[in-house]
Amino acid sequence: MNANSAPVRRQRGAALLTALITVTLVATMAAAALWRQWRATEVEAAERSRLQASLVLAGALDWSRLILAEDGRTGGADHLAEPWAVPLAEAKLTSFLAADKNVASDALEGLPDAFLSGSITDAQSRLNLRNLVDSGGRPVLRAVAATRKLFDLLDLPPGQVDTLVQQMRRALLAGGGAAQTPSAGTGADGTSTASAAAAATSTETQNATASTSASASTDDAGASEGAPLMPQRLEQLGWLGLPADTVAAIAPYVTLLPASTPVNLNTASAEVIFAAVEQIDMAGARKLVEVRRRKFFSDLAEASQQLSSATDVQLTPGQVGISTSYFEVRGRLRMDRYWVEEASLLHRTGTTVNIIWRQRSAGVQPTGGAG
DSSP states (O other): OHHHHHHHHHHHHHHHHHHHHHHHHHHHHHHHHHHHHHHHHHHHHHHHHHHHHHHHHHHHHHHHHHHHHHHHHHOSOOOTTSGGGSOEEEEEHHHHHHHSTTSOGGGGTTOOOEEEEEEEEEGGGSEEGGGGBOTTSOBOHHHHHHHHHHHHHTTOOTHHHHHHHHHHHHHHHHTTTOOOOOOOOBOTTSSBHHHHHHHHHHHHHHTOOHHHHHHHHHHHTTTTTTOOOOOSSGGGGGGGTOOHHHHHHHTTTEEOOSSOOOEETTTOOHHHHHHHSTTOOHHHHHHHHHHHHHSOOSSHHHHHHTTTTSTTOOOOBTTEESOOSEEEEEEEEEETTEEEEEEEEEEEETTEEEEEEEEEEEEEOOTTOOO
């Protein structure tokens, strides 16, 4: 009896061990299958939210283009009291649907909470760094002086302006010297913004000193060798040798547009006006901004009258203006824990509004974090 009990116990132990191994394997495979199913669900939900957000933001961008096209139909000056300048604070998307009489209230039940916000800003309310060199790669002295004035105001090293101009020349010449010609609409004073900008650029080129021209000619031979790419957005200014802290400091006051543009006095800050107008001081720039809040400038003559006390201040068409051709559109959609942001640059010619570039970013909001 005792001789047979040992093999039986061993068989029972082996069977128990086999059962435990089987249960472990089944549990492991079930957990892996459950994890894969959960992951697939999360990926599908994230992709669905991303696509929905992309469609909503595309619709918001089209709506922005429509607003700018209607504003272009009326013509005249562009200022901060126009409908396009009013930002959209974060609002629940279903509130827009509920306002539509064609959408029944019960049709909104079960929809995810989505919040939309956005704004349209005047890209010509800031100094355009593209003004620093003309289409032939020659420095534009007046634009260089304006940039130096801004750097001095912000207490930034003036030598970085020289680096910026030189690298921008190299990038432009390496690209074949081709520059996009501005096709801005006609301003309220009846002159073409593009023509005025081209005339100002030609004047500045003629005023260049002989030493500057000789230096530029000497550098042209090797300009394309190791030249940087021409940046399209401010965050790419590091390509031209500017440190990140300098880019962050000048970001509120400068922009990068495909063509030379004047600064819009109706939308620019006092700091930008101070830099853009050679003879003006900060007090005069603040005076223009204060007067503008009560009534926008319909032409440069009105702005000049506000500076009548400073007889040496002259507002030059092409350097400053009262209308705009380039606008920046920013939109953000938050849906559940997912958010999508999009920034776009638009160019308006009359009632035609074209997209120059679009940049999109997305992410997941941490659980319990703020929107």
